[in-house]
Amino acid sequence: MKIFRNFDEIIDFAIESEMNEIKFYSDLAEEMERKNVKLLFHNIALEKTARMLQLENMKDVGVLLDIENVQDLKIAGTFGEIDFSKKNLSYQEALIMAMNKEKEKFILYQELADCSADSNCRNAFLSLANQEARQKLKLEIEYDEYILHDN
Numbered sequence: 001m002k003i004f005r006n007f008d009e010i011i012d013f014a015i016e017s018e019m020n021e022i023k024f025y026s027d028l029a030e031e032m033e034r035k036n037v038k039l040l041f042h043n044i045a046l047e048k049t050a051r052m053l054q055l056e057n058m059k060d061v062g063v064l065l066d067i068e069n070v071q072d073l074k075i076a077g078t079f080g081e082i083d084f085s086k087k088n089l090s091y092q093e094a095l096i097m098a099m100n101k102e103k104e105k106f107i108l109y110q111e112l113a114d115c116s117a118d119s120n121c122r123n124a125f126l127s128l129a130n131q132e133a134r135q136k137l138k139l140e141i142e143y144d145e146y147i148l149h150d151n
Contacts, residue, residue: 007121010112011058014128017108018052021045024101028094037091040142041098044135051131058124095143102136 022045029041089097106129113125 007118008059010121011055014112015052015055017105018048018055021101021105022048022052028098031087031089032091032094034091037094044098047135051128092147095139095147099136099139099143102132102139106132106136
């Protein structure tokens with residue numbers, strides 16, 4: 001893992017990570033044919049944009065106070081590897097890819113929280129981890145309703 005010298009470096013790293021996620025979800029939305037699927041991924045990209053703005057504000061404000069337990073349906077952890085370089089993903093493949101991305105991001109923020117000596121910094125990353133968990137839950141519910149339910 002990258003070594004950070006100060007809080008601003010951590011925040012800059014998190015902002016860059018969110019920017020990558022915004023591009024990922026925006027590109028994924030463009031690949032989808034169904035309008036409701038495009039909207040789902042577009043909305044996640046917008047949520048990521050809002051999170052990026054929160055991170056930018058953290059440099060001045062300090063912390064996000066949003067630490068709560070989030071239910072985990074543990075669906076994303078049950079999938080094998082998918083070829084994420086594949087074009088023309090099915091809805092199922094796109095959801096699996098997105099769930100795994102959210103899980104990775106959750107783990108990243110948890111690890112950053114664990115590495116934080118400052119309690120404000122730790123709380124901020126726990127808050128971000130919980131926001132990622134909520135997005136993963138949203139995707140898991142979508143998967144449960146439209147993929148598992150249909151099978």
